Amino acid sequence: MSASVQTSVITPPQVLAAKGRTPLVCLTAYTTPTAKLVDRHCEMVLVGDSVGMVLHGLPDTLGVSLDMMSMHGKAVRRGLEHALMVVDMPFGSYEESPQQAFRNAARLITETGCEAVKLEGGEAMAETIRFLTRRGIPVMAHVGLTPQAVNAFGGYGVQGRGADSERIRGDAIAVTEAGAFSVVLEKIPDPLARRITADIAIPTIGIGASAACDGQILVTDDLLGQFGDFLPKFVRRYADLGAQAEAAIAAYAKDVRARQFPGPEHVFGDTPAGKPKREIG
Template identity: 75%
Template sequence: MSAAADTKAITPPDIRARKSKVPLVCLTAYTTPMAKLVDRHCDVVLVGDSVGMVLHGLPSTLGVTLDMMIMHGKAVRRGLERALLVVDMPFGSYEEGPEQAFRNAARLMAETDCAAVKLEGGESMAATIRFLTGRGIPVMAHVGLTPQAVNMFGGYRVQGRGEDADRIRREAVTVADAGAFSVVLEKVPEHLARQITAEIAIPTIGIGASPACDGQILVIDDMLGLFSAFRPKFVKRYADLGDQAEAAIAAYADEVRKRRFPAAEHVFADIPQAESVKGGEAA
């Protein structure tokens, strides 16, 4: 594969065409440095409203604003060359109706240069998804546990168990029929996610769902061990960077208090001015 082909930007139709093929690799990102790290490995990078919890210390995603999503979307855009950039529509920015959703989605796309937006909800969002996609805004849907509706669910509970399975299945079918190019299945029973993946024509992206999904997504801070407020069962930690960072900070604090930092190699010698300028720059 040529370098040009390797860096060709992925599009929503590319993601849709990956149905039942090599699984899609998806992660969240909220900053430019992190976006640069994930770009070469991921197919989709989501600027999730989880940013409110993992970076801003909010108790849930409900306090996240459109301006916050735009700020972080711009930052991530600067770090991506290849992966598809999707930005979450925050709570209150689309539920009122298709026209409100279009205004805010259009602003998100114009200001962040993202390729698609993600919104939560199934049957209640069908008209909105159809309205957006009919006007040139690709939509990634999200059913199952939808965190913006956490108060309705009474917490972050598994959705689709028992008789409730048919509701989740209908919602997935509905968003696919409405024009979404993919759908996130969050915190649903494994057998149900497997059934939905086999039934609908668009890729399913699992988070607490099934290995049979067409792709997987995790919150980057969760899988790197940087966010420890809670740890869902579906999160696998691939590193413990939080512990490593705390150890490094503790070592720094200890050296500062004992005057071991800065050492001789970290400070500047007092040398004659004539020797301190080389090539027009101060030495």
């Protein structure tokens, strides 16, 4: 399955069927222009709660609201024609009960037009995932390092090392059995990611995991060099647009202060160009 030749929106069953085949490509988007850029190159586009840090300057994802996810989801929807659109459920919108999760997931789907939602958590969220999928809401799960649990973890460290590997593996099995159509594996050791990918029947989407995963996801602003607050080890920068943008802005500021912009070609005269003023008399 290749998004570059797709003529219709990719569906969760198609993603599920891609298990063990050509790796799935997934990137984040929060705006219409970015959605248009990534659409044809990706099987899935995630409207991630990372938007809180990348666009809103929050220190973590915990302050992201349903209203924010809905707003950015609507913007991304306008830019997609092919990729499957997944929207993150923010912290506090699904943990209380399966019923709460259904209400808020249904809201995101109806307001944004997304094809699926993503929620964090493994075995503890299996009942909720089962509740949603049995009611027609496709779910992408997320185990390993789950950023919404940063306070419980005490930071953003690697998960699943040593004896802790069985906890992560158990989480991946639980979300699979609950009906998730795919699962993000974040910041876990390569051998564990390989083992989970081989053990479960749904595609694994790695971020800081292993090239053996069934797909990969990165924050688009990270790979483009547009978000410079920090650079995780698992990110490869394919461009440095942030530095290029800053250089362009500095050049503009210099020209303005030197009265070199705007130039004659950027301003308007009393008469339209090419049309001399008509003389009377």
